[in-house]
Amino acid sequence: MMKPFLALALSAVVLAGCAEKGKESPASEINAAVYAHRGQPKLTVITMVNNRTGAGAHTALLVQGSQSVIFDPAGSFIHERVPERGDVLYGMSPGWIKSYKSSHARSEFHVVSQELDVSPAQAERALQLVQANGPVASAHCAHSTSAILRQIPGFQSIQQGYYPLKLMEQVQAIPGVRTTRLYEDDEGNVLDGIKAASPE
Numbered sequence: 146m147m148k149p150f151l152a153l154a155l156s157a158v159v160l161a162g163c164a165e166k167g168k169e170s171p172a173s174e175i176n177a178a179v180y181a182h183r184g185q186p187k188l189t190v191i192t193m194v195n196n197r198t199g200a201g202a203h204t205a206l207l208v209q210g211s212q213s214v215i216f217d218p219a220g221s222f223i224h225e226r227v228p229e230r231g232d233v234l235y236g237m238s239p240g241w242i243k244s245y246k247s248s249h250a251r252s253e254f255h256v257v258s259q260e261l262d263v264s265p266a267q268a269e270r271a272l273q274l275v276q277a278n279g280p281v282a283s284a285h286c287a288h289s290t291s292a293i294l295r296q297i298p299g300f301q302s303i304q305q306g307y308y309p310l311k312l313m314e315q316v317q318a319i320p321g322v323r324t325t326r327l328y329e330d331d332e333g334n335v336l337d338g339i340k341a342a343s344p345e
Contacts, residue, residue, distance in 0.1 A: 170228035170235075178228045178236030182209040186268035190290070191215075192257040192313045193249050201309025202254055204287040206294070208275060210268025213237040215245055218281035218289045222248060231279045250329040259316045260323045263299070270297050287312045
């Protein structure tokens, strides 16, 4: 029998955006949606934080290398125009990145983005790892993201763990990290936020 506090914790995680999806788009849709990133290669750890308790609710990883994708492990972001396979969201243009963050930011949660410049080789390694990872089980978002980061040269010091805030704290200690926070006051869940924030 699940203990009451654990059941409540898992319920909060699902509401925040850490629940199994299982969407698997065909290769044709993924190839058609690829967004080629032409700027400085970057990795951005995205953390959803509960405004009331300060607890971490979900972790995702934006990879901007030869293409731009978001590894959204066991996430709740689903849109008919965004192909997905193995918890990787494809076609992440600036508009869709903004939509992803805005859909998670609401009265109950805010979104922390920790952006790091990386080399093309680091970005491609990250892209390979998220594409090879496969779907992630519920409540394993930080665990899978930290496991991927520690396999990238220069990020081996990251300790693997289950807690989004612990991962966020480790990333904050990396030299050169640029941190921003997004607050919005709309109500509802992630799916409501997607409808409101989707680019035209």
